[in-house]
Amino acid sequence: MNVSKLMVVGAGQMGSGIAQVAAQAGLKVLLHDTQREFAERGLGTISKNLARSVEKQKISADDKELILSRISLSTDLADAKEVDFVIEAVTENMAIKTEIFRQLDEICPPHAVLASNTSSLPITEIAAVTRRPEKVIGMHFMNPVPVMKLVEVIRGLQTADEVYLLVEALAKQMGKVPVSVNDFPGFVSNRVLMPMINEAIYCVYEGVASPEAIDEVMKLGMNHPMGPLTLADFIGLDTCLYIMEVLYEGFGDSKYRPCPLLRKYVKAGWLGKKSGRGFYVYE
Structure with missing residues (x-):
């Protein structure tokens, strides 16, 4: 499966960073948050980061505009019906995360993979609230996302091999180094x-x-x-x-x-x- 359109749920520090590296990798990105102002703030952070890269001559002004053009804002989770891949990056709370995964499972097309940027919570437990546990995985990015190379990739009990391989390839496409970690509290990093x-x-x-x-x-x-x-x-x-x-x-x-x-x-x-x-x- 090719990932061409990706949704990031949560436009805070982590979510906006993930959206930025995904857009830099050539993906169409939907940056979602519950309120328009939160999503716009996340986009503003991305724009500032890219402006800094232009100042340092790491990218051109045209590159910046091209990257920003790949990012759309969303305040309706129903927009996930068109995406191939979702990365959830909301607050570190099991009740909030599982409710989002329940909704995404209903909305997303059957082929879509659901990933969590959780820094400590069990992927198997998050996957259990969906009807696609084989397509649920952990993708723990480090902060600040545009700078830090590591992504911990955490398989749940039922995560399929092809889903792991897809996530490994996607992390590399985003310029990250994926490291396989088993589903234990806190993983390795924390x-x-x-x-x-x-x-x-x-x-x-x-x-x-x-x-x-x-x-x-x-x-x-x-x-x-x-x-x-x-x-x-x-x-x-x-x-x-x-x-x-x-x-x-x-x-x-x-x-x-x-x-x-x-x-x-x-x-x-x-x-x-x-x-x-x-x-x-x-x-």
């Missing part, structure tokens, strides 16, 4: 990353060192490009907490217990960069 972030938060909580000192140790001592607490603020502390809870619940192991300080910050509305305050203060 199963390794989130406990490290959580442990860094415990170091603040227990007074081992300041956030600045912890980040400096990891940057200078472990050659990380960004400290774990800066990274947590960038990801969103609510997202970090949610993924830690998925790991804790999924494995039932105390090593995944979210730090009480992480819970406190989220309850206070200190969600990181997006709220203006997390472990650091943002203007």
